[in-house]
Amino acid sequence: MNTSTIINEEARGFAGIIKNALLPLNSNPVFKEKFSSISLKILLNASNLDHAALIIINKGEIGIKSVKNKPPGNLDRNLIGWDAFLEMNSELFLMLAMNRLSLLGVMRNWMAGKIKMRGLRKLLTLLKVFKLLS
Numbered sequence: 001m002n003t004s005t006i007i008n009e010e011a012r013g014f015a016g017i018i019k020n021a022l023l024p025l026n027s028n029p030v031f032k033e034k035f036s037s038i039s040l041k042i043l044l045n046a047s048n049l050d051h052a053a054l055i056i057i058n059k060g061e062i063g064i065k066s067v068k069n070k071p072p073g074n075l076d077r078n079l080i081g082w083d084a085f086l087e088m089n090s091e092l093f094l095m096l097a098m099n100r101l102s103l104l105g106v107m108r109n110w111m112a113g114k115i116k117m118r119g120l121r122k123l124l125t126l127l128k129v130f131k132l133l134s
Helices: 014-027 029-034 090-097 103-111 120-131
Strands: 039-046 051-058 061-068 084-088 116-118
Touching: 014 029, 014 039, 014 051, 014 061, 039 090, 039 120, 051 120, 084 090, 084 120, 090 103, 116 120
Parallel strands: 039 084
Antiparallel strands: 039 051, 051 061, 084 116
């Protein structure tokens, strides 16, 4: 399978929402300084929607691309090259964004199989990115 047919430069759906939230960081000098030496790809997948968000942090710049998440093989690490992966349904993403889901709640949902995580240490970098937004 070819990555050019799976990854779309234009962020669509869920990826568009993530892009609108994170793109202002490109003009944030604190972000540029803290992440100037980091190159990382994080894939966020809202399992009940059609597109996942591929967040690319590259030496102080952030970019978001859209990835077709159906069939599930499109999200393969070897195909896309992500370093960290987070998957849950859009309802849980929304609860997390609105601070209605605590860390304990995330762990409970992870144990129940409702949340999938890979590259946990690299996902912690995403928490640092989101802290800069507030």
